[in-house]
Amino acid sequence: MQALVIVAHGSHLNPDSSTPTFDHADTIRETGAFDEVREAFWKEEPHFREVLRTVESDEVYVVPLFISEGYFTEQVIPRELRLDGWDVSEWDSEDGVSATHTSLEAGDVEKTIHYCGPVGTHDAMSDVIAERAESVTAGRDVDLSEDFGLAVVGHGTERNENSAKAIYYHADRIRERGRFDEVQAVFMDEDPEVDDVTDFFETEDIVVVPLFIADGFHTQEDIPEDMGLTDDYRTGYDIPSEVEGHRIWYSGAVGTEALMADVVLERAADAGAEVGDAVERVRERTRADRADTSAAGD
Amino acid sequence: MNATQFDALLSAIESDGEVAHDGLLAGVDDDGYYIETPDEHREALSEGELHDAAAAASDHVTNWYYWERVIDAGDEAREAFLHWIERAGEHPVAERYDALADGVERTWGELSIRTTLGGDGLRTYDVTHVDDAQADPTTLDVHRDPLDARELFKTDDDGRYRPLRTAPTLPTGWAFPDIDGHDLVRLVDFTYPATVQNWQREREGRLDVTHWRETAERQTGIYDVLDELDADAVDWIAEACCDDSQCLRRREWEFDEGHELAADGGTGTFPCREPCSLVVAAARKWTTLEDETERTYQLDLTLSELRQLEEIVDAVAEGRTDEIREADVYDGANRYRARYLRAKRFDEEGQFDVTEIDRENE
Numbered sequence: 225m226q227a228l229v230i231v232a233h234g235s236h237l238n239p240d241s242s243t244p245t246f247d248h249a250d251t252i253r254e255t256g257a258f259d260e261v262r263e264a265f266w267k268e269e270p271h272f273r274e275v276l277r278t279v280e281s282d283e284v285y286v287v288p289l290f291i292s293e294g295y296f297t298e299q300v301i302p303r304e305l306r307l308d309g310w311d312v313s314e315w316d317s318e319d320g321v322s323a324t325h326t327s328l329e330a331g332d333v334e335k336t337i338h339y340c341g342p343v344g345t346h347d348a349m350s351d352v353i354a355e356r357a358e359s360v361t362a363g364r365d366v367d368l369s370e371d372f373g374l375a376v377v378g379h380g381t382e383r384n385e386n387s388a389k390a391i392y393y394h395a396d397r398i399r400e401r402g403r404f405d406e407v408q409a410v411f412m413d414e415d416p417e418v419d420d421v422t423d424f425f426e427t428e429d430i431v432v433v434p435l436f437i438a439d440g441f442h443t444q445e446d447i448p449e450d451m452g453l454t455d456d457y458r459t460g461y462d463i464p465s466e467v468e469g470h471r472i473w474y475s476g477a478v479g480t481e482a483l484m485a486d487v488v489l490e491r492a493a494d495a496g497a498e499v500g501d502a503v504e505r506v507r508e509r510t511r512a513d514r515a516d517t518s519a520a521g522d
Numbered sequence: 523m524n525a526t527q528f529d530a531l532l533s534a535i536e537s538d539g540e541v542a543h544d545g546l547l548a549g550v551d552d553d554g555y556y557i558e559t560p561d562e563h564r565e566a567l568s569e570g571e572l573h574d575a576a577a578a579a580s581d582h583v584t585n586w587y588y589w590e591r592v593i594d595a596g597d598e599a600r601e602a603f604l605h606w607i608e609r610a611g612e613h614p615v616a617e618r619y620d621a622l623a624d625g626v627e628r629t630w631g632e633l634s635i636r637t638t639l640g641g642d643g644l645r646t647y648d649v650t651h652v653d654d655a656q657a658d659p660t661t662l663d664v665h666r667d668p669l670d671a672r673e674l675f676k677t678d679d680d681g682r683y684r685p686l687r688t689a690p691t692l693p694t695g696w697a698f699p700d701i702d703g704h705d706l707v708r709l710v711d712f713t714y715p716a717t718v719q720n721w722q723r724e725r726e727g728r729l730d731v732t733h734w735r736e737t738a739e740r741q742t743g744i745y746d747v748l749d750e751l752d753a754d755a756v757d758w759i760a761e762a763c764c765d766d767s768q769c770l771r772r773r774e775w776e777f778d779e780g781h782e783l784a785a786d787g788g789t790g791t792f793p794c795r796e797p798c799s800l801v802v803a804a805a806r807k808w809t810t811l812e813d814e815t816e817r818t819y820q821l822d823l824t825l826s827e828l829r830q831l832e833e834i835v836d837a838v839a840e841g842r843t844d845e846i847r848e849a850d851v852y853d854g855a856n857r858y859r860a861r862y863l864r865a866k867r868f869d870e871e872g873q874f875d876v877t878e879i880d881r882e883n884e
Contacts, residue, residue, distance in 0.1 A: 225596070236803060239676050239683040246672055253669075263672075267799050269687045270715035274795075277719040278711055280596040299742060332730055 227260040227281035232289040234265030251485035257502035272304035285492040291344030306331030320386035321345040325495035338495040343487040350397040357431040360475040373406040373427035377434040380413025422468040437479035482510035523580040527587040546582035584643025599722035632692040647706040649698040662697035671712035717792035732796040735778040760785035819876040830854035
């Protein structure tokens with residue numbers, strides 16, 4: 225038997241923090257690719273400390289629903305899961321965006337734990353960001369390939385230098401694909417700042433996608449106000465909103481995009497999980513979801 | 523006993539030679555088949571005679587089939603829990619089947635779980651909030667999927683977020699009727715994560731308790747400060763957070779192996795093996811607060827005002843501010859009473875008008 229455990233931050237204060245984790249877990253449950261799927265949290269229950277004992281399977285694939293490689297994925301999660309012999313070098317990611325996976329024993333259960341890199345630095349994440357841009361413009365009779373810019377928003381430094389690397393990594397990859405006329409990484413806490421987002425684009429339309437796992441204080445309050453979409457987040461804002469002669473299409477956290485389930489699955493598959501055609505099925509399903517959304521918008 | 527169940531028994535005897543389960547013994551030897559229950563022993567049977575004897579001992583056969591073929595749990599905790607739910611350890615099969623025909627009730631935290639016997643020994647489970655156990659089922663919102671518990675139990679009856687799944691604030695008004703054993707275990711896990719596994723570890727004498735000191739010393743980042751708290755403060759934390767009125771788990775962790783806390787650990791069915799994330803997060807705040815030096819202040823109050831301050835602290839600590847009636851000015855924590863005290867005793871900065879004394883003695 226094989227189990228998938230999705231580990232996420234969770235919150236003591238915000239009840240919606242865990243919602244994307246539950247949603248992506250359910251998408252993967254429906255594929256039947258794993259005998260068991262379980263969610264675990266740093267701030268909710270089951271806690272990282274106790275989740276491994278809640279699954280029966282001998283083979284457990286642990287995928288962190290985190291954006292960057294750093295404090296949580298390299299220190300907190302392995303420690304709390306009691307992954308014996310963990311060392312960050314096992315991920316073989318000297319540049320901070322190339323984590324793979326490693327197989328270890330855990331101190332409190334007799335199982336093999338395949339500990340994967342975070343979803344945020346997987347290549348498939350670039351697709352999710354692009355998909356998020358599609359979702360926010362779906363059904364609005366616009367063509368993203370014509371005169372559209374894309375801003376990928378990160379938190380910024382704080383206590384983790386890899387935080388910004390993940391943002392630049394995906395911004396570069398999406399820029400190389402040529403889908404958008406311009407692609408720019410911006411941050412809440414460092415330059416270039418999201419406050420000045422319109423300064424960095426020639427295009428009239430800018431899709432702004434925050435590389436965050438869940439919607440919360442930063443994505444729902446800070447970023448909309450910082451960009452000038454609204455003076456007070458409580459009064460809401462339009463999509464798109466006019467700011468300094470640009471039209472801003474603000475998407476909210478990328479982590480709520482249904483296609484995120486695909487990245488979780490790919491992380492587990494890269495680590496050796498047998499997932500059959502689940503990756504294709506999740507991709508088809510999440511595309512169908514967007515088609516539905518689009519039809520509803522017309 | 524149906525044909526599938528008898529065929530399963532036959533094939534189990536053929537592959538293993540003998541089946542022994544919960545008072546049932548059935549097998550094959552040189553004389554033919556044999557079957558034994560606490561009431562009867564038959565031997566030297568043909569297959570047809572075994573079938574008739576098994577049919578006569580139907581309860582034992584369906585009981586074997588349920589546990590070995592339907593539940594067949596990969597980990598012992600799930601099976602042990604389902605056994606406990608129907609009090610399997612307390613009564614032999616015949617008595618248990620009589621009781622199950624009427625329904626056997628157990629509580630797990632605030633879950634009321636009623637087990638009844640369906641056809642051919644299959645158990646079905648009805649789960650409600652303990653306060654709804656006697657409610658008219660048509661008044662409850664019916665759920666079938668255990669996954670629903672994640673969202674359903676995220677908030678209490680007042681719509682407030684429950685960050686602690688084992689807080690005694692499970693909402694009411696729902697029912698999971700007629701679910702099977704697998705779904706029951708999942709429902710309990712989504713309601714009270716890991717409690718079944720920890721309860722079973724404890725029963726087997728192998729609960730891996732992590733005491734405060736070890737948890738505190740393991741912390742990094744913003745929680746790195748936790749190991750500065752002394753045992754008195756940890757005792758107050760346990761009294762504040764881990765009491766039965768706040769959490770349904772029974773605290774088994776202490777300050778450390780050789781230093782028990784004075785606070786009551788509680789009477790919960792399932793154990794708490796380590797300070798939880800809420801305790802850790804709150805302890806960080808208390809670590810900062812305990813870092814402050816005590817000083818002596820002079821504050822002029824009447825005796826009644828002093829008593830009122832105590833009543834306000836108590837009302838907040840017991841979570842009873844919502845219960846204090848609008849015009850009940852006899853309760854010191856009444857809103858008008860508190861507003862009066864504030865109007866009288868606070869200064870322009872919204873603080874008590876106090877004088878610090880003895881500062882020069884430091």
